[in-house]
Amino acid sequence: MRRFLSWNSLLTLVIAIVLLKVVISFVDWAFVDAVWRPDTKACRAAAGACWGFIADKHRFILFGTYPFEEHWRPAIATVLLVALWVLSAWRYFWKPRLIVIWAVGLTLIGILMWGGVFGLRAVENERWGGLILTLILFTFGVAFAFPLSILLALARRSSLPAIRALAVGYIELVRGVPLISLLFMASVMLPLFLPEGVSIDKLLRAQIALILFAAAYLAEVVRGGLQAIPKDQYEAADALGLTYWQRTRAVVLPQALRIAVPPLVSTFIGFFKNTSLVVVIGLFDFLSTVKVSLNEPAWTGFGVEAYLFTALVYFVFCYAMSLYSRGLERRL
């Protein structure tokens, strides 16, 4: 006997009705009844979302406390930095010249942000903020953590017990504690570690904590790549009479890193999300600037809109990376 309505179609019907209701009320809230003008009074009166908050505060959210008339500089730097990443995603550029491109790009970004040359006004890094700060923390975090993680992974796979023990100790210690505790350590303990009279600024301290944290996680991914290399590759390299470093550089690492690219990108995504934790030690990254904007009396109480917008921006970056990593996985 055939049932007229199967369980499956009944389920579809129920979900469709619920979904439709949710979608309609969301569209009403987010678009139909929403206020787009930066007008607090209209926002408070409206039944819908208040996107006027973002319209009003977008300069602060994007650029933090960077001098207002100089905002074009972090804007160009942001575009440049994103362009560098897009370029690096392209396999055509996976050649030594990529390092040159990055060096030139980062120098340009440094000049734009710091200024002090070519008639640009000097801006100390305490005033950097917004999206560019998130991107800088991410980029420099990856740039320094990645080489460090390769060394850690090699050390953990080393045949020398003392080297191995040091690597295992470091990796497990860092992976066993929350990132927040490392950030606190960087912000309150690091100044105590330095000799008298030497001090490093808050941004650099947070960056160091992020690098040390990311390196431990990346090291485990690289180790996974190293473990996937068949033993005969090592034996063949030894048979050719290569030394340890020759073997590692020419035979082992190129293959191991190639295997490890997709999980590396997932770890990068996690790291990108984790840069938002610097809000806890008072740096003005993208999330902080949103949070601080909400403290303004005129705009308190619009957190739902503000954080939906923030989530969307982070989502665009992270989802792009995750699509890329999936594409690579299929092709490699």
Next chain:
Amino acid sequence: MKKREIAYQVAAVAAVLFAIGYLVSNTLTNLEVRRIASGFGFLGREAGFEIGESFFMRYGAADSYLRALVVGLVNTLAVAAIGIVLATGLGTAIGLFRLSGNLLLRTISTAYVEFVRNVPLLVQLFFWYAMITETLPVAREALEPLPGVFLSNRGIYFPSFSGTPVLQGFNFTGGAALTPEFAALLLGLATYTAGFIAEIVRAGVLSVGRGQWEAAQAVGLTRPQALRHVVLPQALRVIVPPMTSQYLDLTKNSSLAVAIGYPDLVSIANTTINQTGQAIEGIAIIMLVYLTISLTISAFMNWYNARVLR
């Protein structure tokens, strides 16, 4: 072992010891110069600050720092334990939905997983906190989805052994309550981790060969029966190890509580550091506690994994 290899190792260990020694000596000088006390003597002193909420323990401002930190630890463990249970349930359901034959169900759960995994947890926590404190009505107009359960911007009130919540003035009294901070943290941790657990469960179920499904069908089991008795027990072998790291992550992520004002261990240690100035001891306590928790969960899950593999 060759002489050169021994030399390398001695050099590496010496370098690390030298670096640590250098930092320690700098620290000692700095502590002396800044006249910061050291040692754990402060633990016995009166804390002098109130804690918004605590599970199973009574605490007042007159109690010691040690007791305050223990209250924080219990708060951390409580939110982590409940979070793990909720995340596992939600994650397993969504992971199975992603394999469902129903296209709509599959699409929605995929969208959920993609969204939740690609947005920082901290943003999600702030979002939930704003949702609770900004969109829920004031206590006087609290929503009552179930009899005796009240949702308002003061938190969630529900009946317990001590009675049912009653509106008194601007808030409810009686019954049990979840503060907005706890509710936001729990909701955020559970929904975020569920996105990752869903992927683990899905991969685990997919790892069981189709032949197993067909064999289960051949002996007359229905799909849910096959899932329960044939597929899941085998999938668990693949699921347990990555699940362990999700549980560890959730526990470590509960330290984000400090950002929305839930008094967990990190948040109380932070207050302690600010009051006593003893940063090194405070951070050492945080790290030691989390390392212990991490190792304990790992050990338990290893034991469970060995049982599943048997």
